[in-house]
Amino acid sequence: xxxxxxxxxxxxxxxxxxxxxxxxxxxIPDVEASRPVARDERILALDVxxxxxxxxxxxxxxxxxxxxxPEESWSTLDRWIGSAVGFLVDGKFYTIxxxxxxxxxxxxxxxxxxxxAAVETYCRRLAILAGIGxxxxxxxRNGDILLPYALTGFLLIPFRRASxxxxxxxxxxxxxxxxxxxxxxxxxxFASLQRPELQNASYLAENVAWVRYWYSTAxxxxxxxxxxxxxxxxxxxxxxLQRLADxxxxxxxxxxxxxxxxxxxxxxxxxxxxxxxxxxxxxxxAWLLFTFxxxxxxxxxxxxLLLALQRKMGAAALSPLAAIGxxxxxxxxxxxxxxxxxxxxxxxxxxxxxxxxxxxAAAIFAVELDFSLFWAARFQFGPAEWVWRLLTYQxxxxxxxxxx
Numbered sequence: 306x307x308x309x310x311x312x313x314x315x316x317x318x319x320x321x322x323x324x325x326x327x328x329x330x331x332x333i334p335d336v337e338a339s340r341p342v343a344r345d346e347r348i349l350a351l352d353v354x355x356x357x358x359x360x361x362x363x364x365x366x367x368x369x370x371x372x373x374x375p376e377e378s379w380s381t382l383d384r385w386i387g388s389a390v391g392f393l394v395d396g397k398f399y400t401i402x403x404x405x406x407x408x409x410x411x412x413x414x415x416x417x418x419x420x421x422a423a424v425e426t427y428c429r430r431l432a433i434l435a436g437i438g439x440x441x442x443x444x445x446r447n448g449d450i451l452l453p454y455a456l457t458g459f460l461l462i463p464f465r466r467a468s469x470x471x472x473x474x475x476x477x478x479x480x481x482x483x484x485x486x487x488x489x490x491x492x493x494x495f496a497s498l499q500r501p502e503l504q505n506a507s508y509l510a511e512n513v514a515w516v517r518y519w520y521s522t523a524x525x526x527x528x529x530x531x532x533x534x535x536x537x538x539x540x541x542x543x544x545x546l547q548r549l550a551d552x553x554x555x556x557x558x559x560x561x562x563x564x565x566x567x568x569x570x571x572x573x574x575x576x577x578x579x580x581x582x583x584x585x586x587x588x589x590x591a592w593l594l595f596t597f598x599x600x601x602x603x604x605x606x607x608x609x610l611l612l613a614l615q616r617k618m619g620a621a622a623l624s625p626l627a628a629i630g631x632x633x634x635x636x637x638x639x640x641x642x643x644x645x646x647x648x649x650x651x652x653x654x655x656x657x658x659x660x661x662x663x664x665x666a667a668a669i670f671a672v673e674l675d676f677s678l679f680w681a682a683r684f685q686f687g688p689a690e691w692v693w694r695l696l697t698y699q700x701x702x703x704x705x706x707x708x709x
Contacts, residue, residue: 355633356626361398367666372655386659396599407537431455433696445641447515457530472539476532483528488589559608567601570594628677632687636673643669
C-alpha cells in the first residue's frame with residue numbers, strides 16, 4: 306500500500322493509464338466501445354484474481370483429470386494431501402473463474418455506448434471461444450470449460466438490463482431447479498447417464514467419448530455456470546471490487562464468514578454422505594451443500610487477495626499472478642498442451658497420486674509463470690488472446706508493446 310491511508314487503497318485495482326471516477330468515487334478506466342481493452346486500461350485486481358484462479362484450476366486438473374492410481378497404493382501423505390486439496394481446491398477456483406466471466410460481461414456491456422454493437426461483438430467473441438473450446442476438448446482436454454462457458458454465456462444477453470434483484474433471484478432459482486432435476490431425474494422416467502467404459506481405445510477416441518458424455522450431462526452442470534455468471538455480472542455492474550477496495554474491515558468479515566460457512570457446509574455435507582443411505586435426493590442435497598461451500602470458500606479467497614493487494618508486500622508477492630491472468634486463455638490451453646504430451650510419452654495417465662499430481666502442477670505452473678512474465682513484459686496480449694481479438698474485431702491488433 307506504500308504508506309497510503311486505508312481509504313487510499315483504490316489504485317491497486319487499476320494498472321496504469323487514464324481513469325475517471327464513477328459512482329462512489331471508484332476509479333474506472335475511461336474507454337471507448339467496440340474495441341479491445343488496452344493494456345493500460347486493465348484492472349489489476351481482476352488480473353490477479355484470474356491468475357489465482359488459473360493456478361487453482363491447474364491443481365484441480367492435475368489432481369482429478371489425468372487419472373488417479375488406486376487409493377490402496379497411496380501413502381499417508383497422499384491421503385492427507387488428497388483430503389486437504391479436496392477441501393481447499395475442488396470447485397472453488399472454477400467458481401471464481403465463472404464469477405469473473407460474468408463480471409467481464411459487465412465491463413464489456415458497461416463500456417459500450419451502442420448496445421446493439423456491444424451485443425454483436427460479445428456474440429462474436431463467444432462464437433470464437435466456442436470453436437477454440439471444441440478443438441481443445443477433442444484434442445487435449447475433454448473436460449474443457451471454454452465451450453460450456455461460451456454457450457452458456459449467450460444466456461447472459463437477455464439479463465443485461467435486469468435489476469440486481471432479478472439477477473440474484475434468477476441465480477438462486479436456477480440452482481434450486483438444477484437440484485430438483487438431480488433429485489427427481491430418474492423418478493421422471495429418464496435413464497441415468499452412464500460414464501464411458503473404454504478399453505484399448507486410442508487417446509483421441511477416448512477423448513471424443515468423454516466429450517460426448519460431458520456434454521450429455523450439460524443439464525446437470527451448465528446451469529451452475531449460468532448462476533455464477535449472473536452473480537458475477539451483478540457484482541461487476543455494482544463495481545463491488547472497487548467498492549470493497551477501501552473497506553478492509555468488510556473484507557476481513559467476508560474472509561472470516563466465508564471460511565466459517567464454507568467449513569461448516571463441508572462438514573455438513575460429509576456427515577450427510579456418511580450418515581444417510583445413498584439416493585438421488587441425498588445426492589442433490591449434498592450437491593447444494595457443496596455448491597454453497599464453494600461460494601463461501603471462494604468469497605474468503607477473493608477477500609484475502611484484495612486485502613493482500615492493499616499492502617506493499619502483498620501486492621509485490623501477488624503481482625506475478627497478474628501476468629498469468631492477462632494471459633488466462635493462453636495459460637488455460639497451455640496446461641493441457643504440456644500435461645497431455647508428457648502423460649502420453651511416459652504412460653502417466655491413471656497413475657497419479659495426490660503427491661505426484663501436485664508435483665506436475667507445480668512444474669507446469671513454473672513454466673507458465675516464467676512464460677507469462679516474459680511475454681507480458683514484451684507484448685500487449687497473449688498468443689491465444691491476440692488470435693481471439695483478431696477474429697473478434699476483424700482487424701489486426703498491435704501485439705508488441707510500444708517502446709518508451
